[in-house]
Amino acid sequence: MGSTLAEKVWDEHVVRRADGEPDLLYVDLHLVHEVTSPQAFEGLRLAGRQVRRPDLTIATEDHNVPTVDVDQPIADPVSRTQVETLRRNCQEFGIRLHPLGDPEQGIVHVVGPQLGLTQPGTTVVCGDSHTSTHGAFGALAFGIGTSEVEHVLATQTLLQTRPETMAVTITGRLGDGATAKDLVLALIAQVGTGGGQGYMVEYRGEAIRALSMEARMTVCNMSIEWGAKAGMIAPDETTFDYLQGRPHAPTGADWDAAVSYWRLLATDDDATYDREVHIDAATVTPFVTWGTNPGQGVPLDGVVPDPQWFPSEDEQAAARRALAYMALTPGTAMRDIAIDTVFVGSCTNGRIEDLRAAADVVRDRQVAAGTRMLVVPGSAGVRLQAEAEGIDGAFTQAGAEWRGAGCSMCLGMNPDQLGPGERCASTSNRNFEGRQGKGGRTHLVSPQVAAATAVLGRLGSPTELGAG
Amino acid sequence: MERFTVHRGTAVPLRHSSVDTDQIIPAVYLKRISRTGFADGLFAEWRRDPGFVLNRDEHEGASILVTGPDFGIGSSREHAVWALLDAGFRVVVSPRFGDIFRTNAGKSGLLAAQVDASDVEALWAAVDADASMQVTVDLRERTISGSDGLSAPFVIDDYTQWRLLKGLDDVAVTLSHDDEIAAYEANRLPHRPVTLPSATFESR
Numbered sequence: 001m002g003s004t005l006a007e008k009v010w011d012e013h014v015v016r017r018a019d020g021e022p023d024l025l026y027v028d029l030h031l032v033h034e035v036t037s038p039q040a041f042e043g044l045r046l047a048g049r050q051v052r053r054p055d056l057t058i059a060t061e062d063h064n065v066p067t068v069d070v071d072q073p074i075a076d077p078v079s080r081t082q083v084e085t086l087r088r089n090c091q092e093f094g095i096r097l098h099p100l101g102d103p104e105q106g107i108v109h110v111v112g113p114q115l116g117l118t119q120p121g122t123t124v125v126c127g128d129s130h131t132s133t134h135g136a137f138g139a140l141a142f143g144i145g146t147s148e149v150e151h152v153l154a155t156q157t158l159l160q161t162r163p164e165t166m167a168v169t170i171t172g173r174l175g176d177g178a179t180a181k182d183l184v185l186a187l188i189a190q191v192g193t194g195g196g197q198g199y200m201v202e203y204r205g206e207a208i209r210a211l212s213m214e215a216r217m218t219v220c221n222m223s224i225e226w227g228a229k230a231g232m233i234a235p236d237e238t239t240f241d242y243l244q245g246r247p248h249a250p251t252g253a254d255w256d257a258a259v260s261y262w263r264l265l266a267t268d269d270d271a272t273y274d275r276e277v278h279i280d281a282a283t284v285t286p287f288v289t290w291g292t293n294p295g296q297g298v299p300l301d302g303v304v305p306d307p308q309w310f311p312s313e314d315e316q317a318a319a320r321r322a323l324a325y326m327a328l329t330p331g332t333a334m335r336d337i338a339i340d341t342v343f344v345g346s347c348t349n350g351r352i353e354d355l356r357a358a359a360d361v362v363r364d365r366q367v368a369a370g371t372r373m374l375v376v377p378g379s380a381g382v383r384l385q386a387e388a389e390g391i392d393g394a395f396t397q398a399g400a401e402w403r404g405a406g407c408s409m410c411l412g413m414n415p416d417q418l419g420p421g422e423r424c425a426s427t428s429n430r431n432f433e434g435r436q437g438k439g440g441r442t443h444l445v446s447p448q449v450a451a452a453t454a455v456l457g458r459l460g461s462p463t464e465l466g467a468g
Numbered sequence: 469m470e471r472f473t474v475h476r477g478t479a480v481p482l483r484h485s486s487v488d489t490d491q492i493i494p495a496v497y498l499k500r501i502s503r504t505g506f507a508d509g510l511f512a513e514w515r516r517d518p519g520f521v522l523n524r525d526e527h528e529g530a531s532i533l534v535t536g537p538d539f540g541i542g543s544s545r546e547h548a549v550w551a552l553l554d555a556g557f558r559v560v561v562s563p564r565f566g567d568i569f570r571t572n573a574g575k576s577g578l579l580a581a582q583v584d585a586s587d588v589e590a591l592w593a594a595v596d597a598d599a600s601m602q603v604t605v606d607l608r609e610r611t612i613s614g615s616d617g618l619s620a621p622f623v624i625d626d627y628t629q630w631r632l633l634k635g636l637d638d639v640a641v642t643l644s645h646d647d648e649i650a651a652y653e654a655n656r657l658p659h660r661p662v663t664l665p666s667a668t669f670e671s672r
Contacts, residue, residue, distance in 0.1 A: 015648050015649055015652040016645050016648045021627055024642065024648070028660055029661065029663075035545075036544065039501065039502070039546075042501070042503070049639070055662040055663055056662060056663060058663040063495075063498075076499075078499040081499075081501065082499050082500075094664075116661070119660070119661055122661075127544055128543075129542065129544040143544040143568055144568065145545075145549070145571060147546060147572060147638070148571065148575065151638055151639050154639045155642045155643060156649065159627070159638065161625065193486055193538060194538045194541070197538075197567065198567070224542075227541060227567065229567055248661045249661075254658065255659075261657065293486050293541075317485075318485055318486065411490075411495045413495040413496065430543075432488045432491065433513065434491075438513065
């Protein structure tokens, strides 16, 4: 019997397999940032250990950095200490770092693919749950905690028990106005936030094949939001075209050898998955969350649900609690919900295609009075490219704020936060209570819906503007 | 890491499902560079409500958190585990844990005990009836027991159980297999990328 994509990549990375023990897996690429690494480096120092493979490690500053005045010292002394600690650690242990102000600085999950470091068939880990993003290349990529970061730094390996496999097959094609973000939000609403628990998921089918590399990253990014260990897509011509010519992509004979190898990674025809889920792409329309977890979503055409509609007592209680926090009344049309803040950015939707799509909607229009729109490129590279294309002008002329690169308002660790009671349409990945700032309320949306919402001052889609 | 064999203490019922790590400790508390000192961030927002279960006098000093399914989903922040430990918790009981949280717990000496949903209900009812009930969590036997014959098995993988019982440092165990890692490295595919040296890096 054949193997699945996930099984092939897993098996190729087993350093040691022994009865009663998890597999010891080799790590091809370790991404590091300032928030989840200081205690790991300190652990190395206390034990007198070195970083085993600095040449398979790369660091960037993203979670805790400001997106304005990036040439100034960081104002918050605690944030500054954390960032300076990363700089010291990288210097001490010989790790390549892209600090604030560097042209390659940015969110780790935007920077890795952009540099061509994320490649098919590799294992990629990072002390960040959205490491699943890199699965879009057919890499086995997952988030780890700080103890595991220390383990990878010291050994370049991780102890892991092999999860089961799941196929999510998206048949047909996405309709006009439906995006990768809508697709994955609709999927999570269907399967629930725990639906992927214990699985390495492979997204496949015609609709996935038709997605660009960046759209595939959006889908894989959200894998953790339904609990999956990893989310992967088999590499194909789209993948190879994206990679070729990037700074760390193989060249010459190495490129040919790599592509030949990458083609072998696709799931064999006679392989089976432990679980299968099917979705008809034609049913996907712009999607938006109403609650406080990414599974609490409805089509934008829908209404705020009544908790009584949910089958289990547990879901009903969660819905009641979410509605109270979100200050929403059942039956309200989603399009009638007024929005005071729009955030475009994050490792989910902060890449160049996302910014282009949002810019196309706001170009020659104005952000509604009383609404603030924040556009935060996923990396300095994305920002520079956007500026070269004149995209920044479309945003600033519409009245949006054009910022420096970082995680920003996705998690509100830096000064980009919602105030209590503020309501945000956000292209990020989590609508948890207080995620974007204490008391803030989040509706997850695509870049297109975010941009239309900014113009309308309420949740809405580009079609309402005669755009898109 | 401290060894874990048997723990006795009182329990606190947290009647929520899908408690994400942003709730366990909000991002603004993650700026410290130490491994301790995170207790003040534990459930920081929920604790502002005087009626929140962890604020109630009868649960003062509780060391076992009994909660609904999907505890610890979301962000990978190990700070969530450290905050629970700093606040005096040694055990979290839930029908299902977020993957990364469960792993982080095992690495830092917090026991993540997975039990049937019906056993969570039974524990909640028993603690409601008597908040001072002593609960015993036995990692060797993988059981949780209270008064009046209340007893529930819990699930934990063999390897994590073994490491917790021994209080072993994972890194040291893995480094004992250094020859196997080196053998793997000698046979890695030649076209795998490296971060060093690089044109962009060398130019600075």
